Amino acid sequence: xxxxxxxxxxxxxxxxxxxxxxxxxxxxxxxxxxxxxxxxxxxxxxxxxxxxxxxxxxxxxxxxxxxxxxxxxxxxxxxxxxxxxxxxxxxxxxxxxxxxxxxxxxxxxxxxxxxxxxxxxxxxxxxxxxxxxxxxxxxxxxxxxxxxxxxxxxxxxxxxxxxxxxxxxxxxxxxxxxxxxxxxxxxxxxxxxxxxxxxxxxxxxxxxxxxxxxxxxxxxxxxxxxxxxxxxxxxxxxxxxxxxxxxxxxxxxxxxxxxxxxxxxxxxxxxxxxxxxxxxxxxxxxxxxxxxxxxxxxxxxxxxxxxxxxxxxxxxxxxxxxxxx
Amino acid sequence: xxxxxxxxxxxxxxxxxxxxxxxxxxxxxxxxxxxxxxxxxxxxxxxxxxxxxxxxxxxxxxxxxxxxxxxxxxxxxxxxxxxxxxxxxxxxxxxxxxxxxxxxxxxxxxxxxxxxxxxxxxxxxxxxxxxxxxxxxxxxxxxx
Numbered sequence: 001x002x003x004x005x006x007x008x009x010x011x012x013x014x015x016x017x018x019x020x021x022x023x024x025x026x027x028x029x030x031x032x033x034x035x036x037x038x039x040x041x042x043x044x045x046x047x048x049x050x051x052x053x054x055x056x057x058x059x060x061x062x063x064x065x066x067x068x069x070x071x072x073x074x075x076x077x078x079x080x081x082x083x084x085x086x087x088x089x090x091x092x093x094x095x096x097x098x099x100x101x102x103x104x105x106x107x108x109x110x111x112x113x114x115x116x117x118x119x120x121x122x123x124x125x126x127x128x129x130x131x132x133x134x135x136x137x138x139x140x141x142x143x144x145x146x147x148x149x150x151x152x153x154x155x156x157x158x159x160x161x162x163x164x165x166x167x168x169x170x171x172x173x174x175x176x177x178x179x180x181x182x183x184x185x186x187x188x189x190x191x192x193x194x195x196x197x198x199x200x201x202x203x204x205x206x207x208x209x210x211x212x213x214x215x216x217x218x219x220x221x222x223x224x225x226x227x228x229x230x231x232x233x234x235x236x237x238x239x240x241x242x243x244x245x246x247x248x249x250x251x252x253x254x255x256x257x258x259x260x261x262x263x264x265x266x267x268x269x270x271x272x273x274x275x276x277x278x279x280x281x282x283x284x285x286x287x288x289x290x291x292x293x294x295x296x297x298x299x300x301x302x303x304x305x306x307x308x309x310x311x312x313x314x315x316x317x318x319x320x321x322x323x324x325x
Numbered sequence: 326x327x328x329x330x331x332x333x334x335x336x337x338x339x340x341x342x343x344x345x346x347x348x349x350x351x352x353x354x355x356x357x358x359x360x361x362x363x364x365x366x367x368x369x370x371x372x373x374x375x376x377x378x379x380x381x382x383x384x385x386x387x388x389x390x391x392x393x394x395x396x397x398x399x400x401x402x403x404x405x406x407x408x409x410x411x412x413x414x415x416x417x418x419x420x421x422x423x424x425x426x427x428x429x430x431x432x433x434x435x436x437x438x439x440x441x442x443x444x445x446x447x448x449x450x451x452x453x454x455x456x457x458x459x460x461x462x463x464x465x466x467x468x469x
Contacts, residue, residue, distance in 0.1 A: 076401045085418070087399040087428070106401075163421065163428030169400055170426065307426075314425045 001065045002115070002150040005099065009057030010214070013119050013138035013150070016049045017256065018127035025260050028240060029129035029137065032110050032215060032256055032279030035167045035304065036074035040114030042311050043071040043091040043164060045319070050118025051128035053144070055111045060102040062113070064094040068152060069116040069159040073166070075108025075280060090163045108168070108280040117153020132215065132257055162318065167276070170307050180206060181281045183274045184292040184300060185243065190265035193227040194245075201225050202267060207251065207287045215257040218278065220287060224249030231265040238262045241270035243289075253278060253287075273300035333359065339392065339451030385435045385459045386443075392451040393424035395431075395444040405446075407457065411439045419457045422450060437461035 004011075016037065017030025031037035031054055038048045058077065064070075071091040072079055079086045082098040094100065102111060121128050121139055130138025139148055173182050194202070207220035226249045238244070242254045244264035253270060254262070255278070270278055271292060281287060292300075336348065337359055350357040389395070397405040397420050407419050415436045421428040440458040444450055 084416075087418070087421075088401050089428075161418075161430050161432075163399075163430070165423070165426045165428065166401065310426050314427050317425075318427065 001152055002119075003063045003065065004061075004144050004146055004148040004150070005063055006059055006061035007055075007144050007146060008059060009055075010132075010143035011053055011055045011057075011060060012130040012132070012143055012215075013051050013121055013128060014054045014130060014256075015051040015118075015128045018125055018129055018131070018137070021125050022260055026125060027131065027133065027258055027260055028256060029127065029131045029215075030256050031112065031129075033074050033108075033112065033276040035171075035276045035308070036110070036112045036280075037114070038308055039089065039164060039167065039311060040071040040073040040112050041118070042308070042315055043073070043089075043162065044069055044114055044116045044159075045315070046114065046116065046118055050114065051121060051138075052112045052114035052119060053150070055102065055113060056109060058102050058105050058111075060111075061099060062150075063099050064096065066096050066152070067094065067156065067158070069093050069156045070100070071114045072102070072111060073114070073164075074110050074112040076106045076166075077102050077111045078104045078106065079111075087163055089166045090161065091159070092161050093159055107282075109282045110279060115152050116156040116159070120151040120153050133259075164311060164314075167304075167307060168280070171304060173277075177286075180286040180288055181277050182288050182290050183278055184271045184297065185268035185274075185289050186271060186292055186294060186297055188242065188266035188269045190227070190231055190233075190245075191267055193229075193231050193265055194225065194267060195228050198225050198227065202251075203289060203291060205288070207289075209281055209283055209285050209287060211283050213283055215255055217255050217258055218253040218281075218287075220251045220253070222250070225251070225267070227265060233263045233265065235261045235263045238266070239269075241272065241275050242266050243268045243270065255279070271297035271300055273297065273304045333357070335449050339449065339454065383460060384440060385437065385461050386455045387419050387431055387433055387457040387459060388452075389422050389431055389444075389450040389454045389456055390452060391422050391424055391429050393422040393427075393429065393449075395446065395448050395450045395454075395456065396421040396423055396428070397442060397444075397446040399428070405442070407439045407442065409439050409441055413437060413439060413459070420444070431456045433457070433459060435459060435461045 014031040017028035041048045041050045073089050076088045079102045081092050081100050124137045135141035201223050202225045205222040207222045210219045210221050212219040240258050244252045245267045246264045348359050413433050417433040418430045420431045437459040440460045442457050444456045
C-alpha cells in the first residue's frame with residue numbers, strides 16, 4: 001500500500017483510458033501523457049495499461065508500507081526516496097516505511113508514479129482511470145487527498161535502479177523553443193468557416209495556456225480568431241485533441257476528460273502523437289500550431305511507437321542479461 | 326551489424342582500460358579476436374612508478390559494469406551527479422552509462438570524498454572502466 005502524506009494539485013489514478021464506452025457518452029479519461037505512463041510500466045515489467053498516479057503539482061509525498069519497485073516518468077522532477085535523489089525517468093526500489101518526496105517540477109506539467117504490478121483500484125467500465133466529471137474510477141472517483149491509502153499489487157523482490165531516455169529527448173521536435181510547445185494539428189470540419197486572415201492568425205500566433213486549463217481541456221489566450229459569420233451547430237461527437245473555437249475566438253483544446261460531444265466549430269485537431277506534448281505543457285506556457293498532413297500524422301505515430309518498441313527491446317535485453325548471470 | 330574499423334579501435338581501447346587481454350566476438354560469417362599486448366613497455370618503465378604507487382593505494386575506484394557512453398549528468402539536469410571534493414555515501418549515484426535508450430547508474434562502492442571524475446563525459450566505457458576515483462573514509466582517520 002501507499003499512503004499519501006502530501007498532495008498539492010488534483011493528483012489522480014490513471015491508466016491508458018476507458019475506450020469502450022464512448023458511444024454511451026462516457027469519455028476516455030486516462031493519462032494526459034500516455035507515453036510517460038507506458039514508459040514507467042515498461043521499466044517495471046508491468047502491463048502497459050497498469051494504473052499509476054498522475055501528479056500535476058508539487059510537493060507530493062507518499063510512504064510505502066512494503067518493499068516495492070516504483071518508477072517516476074513524465075515531467076522533470078526533483079525527487080528523493082529515503083533521502084536519496086532519483087533522476088528523471090527512473091526506476092528505483094522502496095523499502096517498507098520509505099518516503100518518496102517529489103519536491104519540485106523543473107519542466108513538464110505531470111509526473112507519473114508507477115509501482116510494480118500497478119495501483120490496484122477496481123476496474124470500472126473497463127478502466128481504472130479516474131473520471132472526474134462522472135465521479136467514478138480511480139480512488140472513489142475523486143482527486144487524491146492526504147491520508148488516502150492506495151492499494152498495490154504484491155511486494156516485489158529487490159530490483160536494480162535503472163533509467164531510460166525521456167520521450168522528450170528521443171522525440172524532440174527540431175524547432176521547439178524552451179517555453180513554447182509546437183503541436184502538430186490536422187485541420188478539422190469547420191476550418192473553412194474561417195477566412196484566410198483568421199486562419200493565418202491561428203497558425204502564426206503564440207497561444208498562452210491560461211490557468212483555466214486542466215484535464216478537461218486547455219483554454220488558450222491570444223488574438224481573437226473568428227469565423228466569417230457565426231457558426232451554429234448542434235452538439236456532435238468530439239474526441240480529445242479537438243480544437244474548438246468558441247464565439248470569443250479563444251481556442252479550447254479538448255483533453256482526456258473532455259465531454260464526448262460539443263457544438264463549437266472545430267478549427268483543427270491535435271494529432272495523437274502530439275497529445276502527450278500538450279499534456280506536458282505548463283500553465284502560462286505557449287503553444288504554437290503547425291499544420292500537418294494525415295500521412296505525416298501517421299508517420300509521427302510510427303515514430304512514437306518506434307521509441308516505445310526500442311524501450312521494450314532494450315528492457316528485454318536487460319532482463320535476459322540478468323537471467324544469464 | 327557489421328563491425329567497423331572504428332569499433333575495433335574502440336574495443337581495443339576498452340580492453341586496455343579495463344585490463345582484459347582478450348576478446349572474441351562471433352557472429353554469422355564473422356569472427357573477431359582481439360589480443361592486447363600486456364608485456365611491459367621499455368619506454369614506460371623509465372618513469373618511476375614507485376613514487377606515485379603508495380598514494381594511489383588510498384583510493385577506491387568506481388567502475389562501469391556495462392558497456393556504453395558515460396554521462397556525468399542526466400541530460401535534463403545541468404549539474405553533474407558528483408564533483409571533486411564532494412562527500413558521498415556508499416551507493417551514491419556517480420554518473421550514468423547510456424546503452425541504447427537505457428541509463429545504467431554508476432554507483433559508489435564506498436563512502437568518501439570524490440577525488441576525480443576520471444571518465445570523460447560522452448566517452449565510450451566498458452565493463453571495468455574506471456569512472457570516479459574516491460578517497461574513502463578511513464576508520465582510523467574520521468573525516469567528520
